[in-house]
Amino acid sequence: MFAIGSLQKVKQKNQNDLPTLTNLKKFLLKKEFEKKARFVCYDSCQECSVVLDGKPKEKIEGFFASYPKTYRYDESMGMQQIEPDPYFDADGVERQVCFSYAIYKNGIGDQIYLEYNSKLYDYSDYFEDVKIYDSLEDIQNEKEASLQKVLS
Numbered sequence: 001m002f003a004i005g006s007l008q009k010v011k012q013k014n015q016n017d018l019p020t021l022t023n024l025k026k027f028l029l030k031k032e033f034e035k036k037a038r039f040v041c042y043d044s045c046q047e048c049s050v051v052l053d054g055k056p057k058e059k060i061e062g063f064f065a066s067y068p069k070t071y072r073y074d075e076s077m078g079m080q081q082i083e084p085d086p087y088f089d090a091d092g093v094e095r096q097v098c099f100s101y102a103i104y105k106n107g108i109g110d111q112i113y114l115e116y117n118s119k120l121y122d123y124s125d126y127f128e129d130v131k132i133y134d135s136l137e138d139i140q141n142e143k144e145a146s147l148q149k150v151l152s
Helices: 001-017 024-029 137-152
Strands: 036-042 046-053 055-061 067-073 078-083 097-104 113-116 119-122 131-133
Touching: 001 119, 024 036, 055 067, 067 137, 078 137, 113 137, 131 137
Parallel strands: none
Antiparallel strands: 036 046, 036 097, 046 055, 067 078, 067 113, 113 119, 119 131
């Protein structure tokens, strides 16, 4: 009985240590780094790496089953699809990036929105957890409402 309970705890702990779209900020901030932690996915989105201070430290496979889309919000133009920042592996070879998210030691990360599996993940708030929306329009409406509050 003790062995089964121990194995379940180990399995649960290992699953809790894996990144998800909703815990990505916290996952990266738990890592030991001095300036910047980055989660970058490449090679048709089949492989991802945790990159700490420019050095790849951990590979994660199967994070995405299909290509996500990344957006930024522009006050005058609304949601704009963007290309992820380039990534060069440990051998200096540029990889075809499909997703990238970076966060700095002070907790400030990339202000992006990720569209994946009919959901939108809002990474734009510096100090809040990731918010999930059903559409780009929902995000845009919230951004415009927030802007109106500030201007009022």
